[in-house]
Amino acid sequence: MKKPQIFGLFAEPGRWQRIAFALLPFVLMVLVYLYFSDVRLAENPNDKLLPSFTQMAEAMERLAFKPSKRTGDYLFWNDTLASLQRIAIGLSLATLAALIFGINMGAFNGLFALGNPFLTFIAMIPPLALLPVLLIAFGIGEVGKVALIFIGTFPIMTRDMALSIRAFPREQIVKAKTLGASDLAVVYKILLPQMMPRLITALRLSIGSAWLFLIAAEAIAAQEGLGYRIFLVRRYLSMDVIIPYVMWITLLGFLMDYGLRLLLRWRYRWYLKG
Amino acid sequence: MSILLSIVDVYKQYGDKVVLDNIDLRVRQGEFCTVVGPSGCGKSTLLRLILGQETPTQGSIEINRKPAQLPDTNRGIVYQRYSLFPNRTVLENVVLGKTLTEGRWWDPFYRNKFHLEEALYYLNRVRLADAANKYPHELSGGMQQRVAIAQALIMKPPILLMDEPFGALDPDTRADLQLYLLELWEKEGLTIFFVTHDMHEACFLGTRLLVLSQYYSDDRGAGDSANRGGKIVADHVLSRKATSAEVMQDSRFQQLIQQIRQEGFDPEHLQHAKDFNLDHPDSFQTLLASEHKDAS
Numbered sequence: 001m002k003k004p005q006i007f008g009l010f011a012e013p014g015r016w017q018r019i020a021f022a023l024l025p026f027v028l029m030v031l032v033y034l035y036f037s038d039v040r041l042a043e044n045p046n047d048k049l050l051p052s053f054t055q056m057a058e059a060m061e062r063l064a065f066k067p068s069k070r071t072g073d074y075l076f077w078n079d080t081l082a083s084l085q086r087i088a089i090g091l092s093l094a095t096l097a098a099l100i101f102g103i104n105m106g107a108f109n110g111l112f113a114l115g116n117p118f119l120t121f122i123a124m125i126p127p128l129a130l131l132p133v134l135l136i137a138f139g140i141g142e143v144g145k146v147a148l149i150f151i152g153t154f155p156i157m158t159r160d161m162a163l164s165i166r167a168f169p170r171e172q173i174v175k176a177k178t179l180g181a182s183d184l185a186v187v188y189k190i191l192l193p194q195m196m197p198r199l200i201t202a203l204r205l206s207i208g209s210a211w212l213f214l215i216a217a218e219a220i221a222a223q224e225g226l227g228y229r230i231f232l233v234r235r236y237l238s239m240d241v242i243i244p245y246v247m248w249i250t251l252l253g254f255l256m257d258y259g260l261r262l263l264l265r266w267r268y269r270w271y272l273k274g
Numbered sequence: 275m276s277i278l279l280s281i282v283d284v285y286k287q288y289g290d291k292v293v294l295d296n297i298d299l300r301v302r303q304g305e306f307c308t309v310v311g312p313s314g315c316g317k318s319t320l321l322r323l324i325l326g327q328e329t330p331t332q333g334s335i336e337i338n339r340k341p342a343q344l345p346d347t348n349r350g351i352v353y354q355r356y357s358l359f360p361n362r363t364v365l366e367n368v369v370l371g372k373t374l375t376e377g378r379w380w381d382p383f384y385r386n387k388f389h390l391e392e393a394l395y396y397l398n399r400v401r402l403a404d405a406a407n408k409y410p411h412e413l414s415g416g417m418q419q420r421v422a423i424a425q426a427l428i429m430k431p432p433i434l435l436m437d438e439p440f441g442a443l444d445p446d447t448r449a450d451l452q453l454y455l456l457e458l459w460e461k462e463g464l465t466i467f468f469v470t471h472d473m474h475e476a477c478f479l480g481t482r483l484l485v486l487s488q489y490y491s492d493d494r495g496a497g498d499s500a501n502r503g504g505k506i507v508a509d510h511v512l513s514r515k516a517t518s519a520e521v522m523q524d525s526r527f528q529q530l531i532q533q534i535r536q537e538g539f540d541p542e543h544l545q546h547a548k549d550f551n552l553d554h555p556d557s558f559q560t561l562l563a564s565e566h567k568d569a570s
């Protein structure tokens with residue numbers, strides 16, 4: 001008997017088939033875009049809504065490879081750097097806090113009783129509603145944006161850490177105690193290393209919302225950044241800038257996720273196999 | 275040999291449900307004590323009490339004449355699962371106890387040549403030196419349990435507790451590991467408290483066999499209203515002649531199995547608490563007046 005390759009519950013598509021399948025929706029999307037863009041541009045060459053790829057390339061060349069007349073900066077790279085820096089700081093702080101608070105809260109019942117109700121409450125605050133507060137408190141500098149990313153991602157990651165520690169097999173903790181571990185050793189030598197891959201997974205899931213909060217903050221108050229640029233050029237209906245920027249943000253998010261996935265596969269095989 | 279473990283008048287209740295009901299037990303050093311009984315009779319609960327993972331509702335548990343504390347190096351444990359740390363290699367798993375007690379556990383780069391040598395020695399004992407650098411998920415179930423045994427043994431625990439350690443293994447591997455364990459017990463002079471629901475395993479391994487069961491009667495009335503929990507309903511001395519699986523074919527072995535089946539596993543066969551077959555010289559029983567009216 002030969003298994004079907006494409007159709008049915010037992011289909012086993014081959015390697016090249018899978019790659020082709022994965023690419024198919026992308027190709028379709030590009031084709032559909034090109035078609036409608038061509039139609040509109042044929043009607044009105046000054047149409048701004050669906051710019052051609054050439055127009056986008058020109059716009060991006062201007063932003064990426066020609067210094068800005070006003071400031072002398074390469075705006076695209078400046079924006080990228082500013083946004084990445086904010087995301088990196090915000091997410092790193094949130095991850096670190098989630099690790100420390102989550103692990104201790106999960107492991108020590110007293111700390112859990114203290115922190116969990118509060119954290120559950122905090123997690124319900126819509127972070128975007130806090131944006132004005134942050135801007136008033138921290139001004140339009142970097143702190144407010146980083147704080148928004150932190151506040152938006154930290155509670156969920158912390159809760160995920162705490163709850164997964166509590167679901168951790170009790171046997172492992174008892175086992176460690178019989179091997180002479182102190183309470184601190186249990187937390188930092190036994191639990192923490194086993195929680196790392198879990199933390200990375202939680203981080204991966206937070207990347208999307210971190211970008212959301214960043215763009216929102218940049219849209220409202222910033223002098224540079226990918227989100228700032230998009231909302232700035234919106235006034236001129238510059239879809240030739242907005243579309244490549246959105247693609248670029250998507251790509252950055254994807255690469256961050258992919259990098260973490262590689263890290264998991266490289267360092268934490270036992271987690272994926274176990 | 276002196277008394278290592280002493281349990282007196284121990285009860286364990288979960289909510290209203292009595293799981294362990296007035297347990298009395300003394301175990302001598304060097305004993306290979308097996309506990310068998312039907313599923314749900316409280317074997318694992320008894321083991322967790324000795325381990326210190328849980329506290330008795332009533333009664334006292336002493337190890338080496340000192341009240342049992344929270345889990346510590348005074349007891350080793352091998353579970354059916356979760357004994358190994360999946361993020362550590364076999365060697366790291368075995369050496370961990372040494373690092374935690376004699377090394378600098380907070381130092382991720384800490385290595386001690388003597389500790390590693392000792393870990394390798396124990397890995398050799400369970401014939402797994404070749405797998406030292408593998409991760410647990412790369413090993414078969416039987417190999418994992420051998421690592422778990424080495425990991426516990428390196429701490430030289432006064433008593434090694436095992437909760438159905440071979441329960442998830444296929445029959446051949448299981449037989450192999452039983453022989454391994456007997457060999458280790460003999461050579462290292464271990465004291466083992468071994469819980470299983472398999473009567474053959476319990477009879478084959480032990481020098482002393484306890485039957486724990488909720489199927490018995492006493493003077494607290496009939497039926498479920500008495501809210502009886504598991505008791506040690508039989509306590510046999512086992513003579514150890516051969517360390518080979520052949521004894522299992524022996525007719526006396528078969529007879530013993532039949533007897534245990536009746537004593538512990540047959541809900542129809544309710545022995546009165548005063549008539550329990552407590553042959554073992556270390557065995558003792560303190561029945562309350564409610565359990566046995568004539569006793570008082």
Ligand SMILES: Nc1ncnc2c1ncn2[C@@H]1O[C@H](COP(=O)(O)OP(=O)(O)O)[C@@H](O)[C@H]1O
Pocket residue numbers: 288293311312313314315316317318319320
């Ligand atoms: N933590 C617990 N909470 C409530 N009931 C429990 C708990 N642990 C065990 N029990 C109950 O105690 C009884 C004995 O359990 P256990 O000791 O695991 O039995 P065994 O190991 O002999 O199969 C079972 O009826 C089980 O439902």
Ligand SMILES: [Mg+2]
Pocket residue numbers: 317318319
């Ligand atoms: Mg059990």
